[in-house]
Amino acid sequence: MSNAPKWLSPVAIVALLWNLLGCVGWVADMRATPEQVAAMGPDMIKLYAALPPWLPTATGVAVLGGVAGCLGLWLRKRWAPKLLWLSLAGVIAQDIGLFVIAGGFALAGPLPTVLQAAVLVVAIGLLLLARRAERAGWLG
Secondary structure (H helix, E strand, O other), X not given: XXXXXXXXXXXXXXXXXXXXXXXXXXXXXXXXOHHHHHOOOHHHHHHXXXXXXXXXXXXXXXXXXXXXXXXXHHOOOOOHHHHHHHHHHHHHHHHHHHHHHOOHHHHXXXXXXXXXXXXXXXXXXXXXXXXXXXXHOOOO
């Protein structure tokens, strides 16, 4: 555990902040009133109406699993990879709900698609990092 590279903690902290930002977005999305959604425009109204009811749960699993997993990575805990697996599963479920079921790309356009792709890439990267840390003995 003491042989962990010095860069691991700063990376884990930045990843933790990334996931906390995701939590803020998740809570804001769950608290959005119909008036706030209506102010987003007709395509966003259609998108929100098309979202599956389980999507907020998938998002919660993604961001809360990410927060816990990154905290575990920062603290060098052996359970961190398991929570980052869970987070990745939440991101994948979120993407299925948003893009496959709700047709998010057609309704929201390319920017949300690019942002969600970045979320997926980061989730995969964090899981790969945690698995590397586990194999290298950086987690205790």
